Amino acid sequence: xxxxxxxxxxxxxxxxxxxxxxxxxxxxxxxxxxxxxxxxxxxxxxxxxxxxxxxxxxxxxxxxxxxxxxxxxxxxxxxxxxxxxxxxxxxxxxxxxxxxxxxxxxxxxxxxxxxxxxxxxxxxxxxxxxxxxxxxxxxxxxxxxxxxxxxxxxxxxxxxxxxxxxxxxxxxxxxxxxxxxxxxxxxxxxxxxx
Ligand SMILES: O=C(O)CCC(=O)C(=O)O
Ligand SMILES: [Fe+2]
Numbered sequence: 001x002x003x004x005x006x007x008x009x010x011x012x013x014x015x016x017x018x019x020x021x022x023x024x025x026x027x028x029x030x031x032x033x034x035x036x037x038x039x040x041x042x043x044x045x046x047x048x049x050x051x052x053x054x055x056x057x058x059x060x061x062x063x064x065x066x067x068x069x070x071x072x073x074x075x076x077x078x079x080x081x082x083x084x085x086x087x088x089x090x091x092x093x094x095x096x097x098x099x100x101x102x103x104x105x106x107x108x109x110x111x112x113x114x115x116x117x118x119x120x121x122x123x124x125x126x127x128x129x130x131x132x133x134x135x136x137x138x139x140x141x142x143x144x145x146x147x148x149x150x151x152x153x154x155x156x157x158x159x160x161x162x163x164x165x166x167x168x169x170x171x172x173x174x175x176x177x178x179x180x181x182x183x184x185x186x187x188x189x190x191x192x193x194x
Pocket of ligand 2 (some may be wrong): 115116117173189
């Protein structure tokens with residue numbers, strides 16, 4: 001069993017952080033890294049095409065499709081360990097998720113820029129649950145109205161971070177480059193498509 005929750009209050013939102021939610025994060029990291037058919041789609045930024053600076057994959061209940069960075073993804077079936085985690089999250093948090101985005105950061109050069117998980121198909125005020133395995137990386141949050149300070153959390157391997165409603169409405173988050181990091185990290189964000 002895990003040791004407990006740390007609540008981080010944000011102006012216009014909040015986070016629940018469980019540092020050691022998973023009993024064996026390294027096993028999940030290795031299984032996902034080796035079995036997921038990772039993709040690196042092209043994204044268009046300011047009229048130029050780039051490869052996403054990380055690998056990704058989308059899973060979910062049958063029949064769901066999801067728009068990400070202008071790309072429409074049909075969700076692939078849940079791998080067993082992730083449907084089990086989805087069920088555990090429902091039992092322990094009460095939040096019911098029907099899909100998950102997997103991101104694989106191969107080393108400290110892979111990254112994700114500032115954004116909110118506020119796509120219209122996630123509804124008015126989504127809850128996002130984020131599980132990390134592999135290398136520790138800094139997760140940064142900044143308010144959309146520049147008045148409060150940036151927040152930084154080092155996400156441990158095996159941790160669960162819940163971004164509670166209405167955090168996505170008022171805050172953006174990012175996974176910046178960390179030059180010293182040579183190990184990979186996989187993050188799973190559980191979401192609910194309406
Ligand atoms: O890798 C992370 O911790 C963040 C992932 C994220 O923000 C997303 O998938 O929308
Ligand atoms: Fe996000």
